[in-house]
Amino acid sequence: MDELIPLCNSHDLAEGGLAVPFDLVYAGQTCRAFAVRFAGLPQAYLNRCTHVAMELDWQPNRVFDDSGQWLLCASHGAAYRPDTGQCAAGPCRGGLVKIMLSEREGVVYWHTAYNLQPLLF
Template sequence: MCASVDLVDGGLAVPFDVVYGGQTCRAFAIRWQGQVHAYLNRCSHVAMEMDWQPNRFFDDTGQWLLCGSHGAAYRPDTGACAGGPCRGGLVKIGVTEQDGVVRWHTAFNLQPFEF
């Protein structure tokens, strides 16, 4: 998917495509507190892409992922709703980081976050 150095803590995301529900959808990977996390780029409030500018998901503090359309906030480590008009959490995508490379699990069964 990308080189490890492409993901800076609280910085820009790296976009990629996945198949979800039989359709090709955008997804994104971010780094937060040293760990890589990836999610389907789809707000749980309204099924639309979240980035408020290209590849920007973090708020100004670098602590929350925000939906640029309605202000829903999500935890960067779990995708759980942290505030705003969420209906559940983000769909998490499994990733690994090894030898300076980040990869997503193509065989991973994408599941919505459950409480």
């Protein structure tokens, strides 16, 4: 079943700017995820590098490189495409786990599907 969960207001995602973090359950584990805006569209991924399962952030909610064109793992330098999550350079094994988002009427929603479930407090 696919459910829409409000994530943030559209203006909270600036092009190439800070990520909006959120928690969810993936494969039975509580995981951190993040949403960003790239090429005008909201994108979201599990915050887990494929090289070593560490969060990408080099500072809180900073996952873009200085150019705003790549998602960059602060620990080992793996670079991922912000539009697909695919590995572009560095030590990575495949791509980031993508989380489906949609946007309407000034709100960004994420879609629960497969093993992705919201973490409710």
